[in-house]
Amino acid sequence: MALSRDWMYENNGGTCVAIAGADYCVVAADTRLSIGYSIYTRDYSKICNLAEKCVLASSGFQGDIKALQKNLAARHLIYQHQHNKQMSCPAMAQLLSNTLYFKRFFPYYAFNVLGGLDNEGKGCVFTYDAVGSYERVGYSAQGSGSTLVMPILDNQLKTPSPLLLPARDAVTPLSEADAVDMVKDVFASATERDIYTGDKLEIVILNASGVRREFIDLRKD
Secondary structure: OOOOOOOOOOOOOOEEEEEEOOOEEEEEEEOOEEEOOEEEEOOOOOEEEEEOOEEEEEEEOHHHHHHHHHHHHHHHHHHHHHHOOOOOHHHHHHHHHHHHHHOOOOOOOEEEEEEEEOOOOOEEEEEEOOOOOEEEEOEEEEEOOHHHHHHHHHHHHOOOOOOOOOOOOOOOOOOHHHHHHHHHHHHHHHHHHOOOOOOEEEEEEEEOOEEEEEEEEOOOO
């Protein structure tokens, strides 16, 4: 996790989770920003509102993440001027993929989960690697605690294979309240075992009524 002399990146830790439902999307991340055994701040938001119905949660090198968010915000502003409307979440997902792939030879050290509502009002989650390969899924986790979180999500929310015909929606069967409770549970579990995840949990819930935020405390050690 520490920055070495011949390595241009550092990993500031943290965990991001997103769950898509039939008419909602829940995106969550912890607020700890650290390097090695040092905590820089305990109150740093890893979630960025990109559009009206689209939020991005990112873990990795926060310098690159800020540069990526600034780039996406500028491109979204151009889109709004040209089309006189907000970009949809699937369109933003493609834009993010193109932006990451463009930098593939000197990539943004950012591991992203994009969540929101699609044009039909259904929840959607897109998960990425560092160079823009992405997939629409029902749930995802990224960051230092993702290896602790994903087994629980796989066990509870396993979505149908994309190879099945006819194709099935990649949304989870949980209600919105149950999805929020599950996010709280998986973060409480990850915080026990991952020193880079902790302090507070920020939860963003998107549905037809709009966007709302919740905060709960996590372990601070």
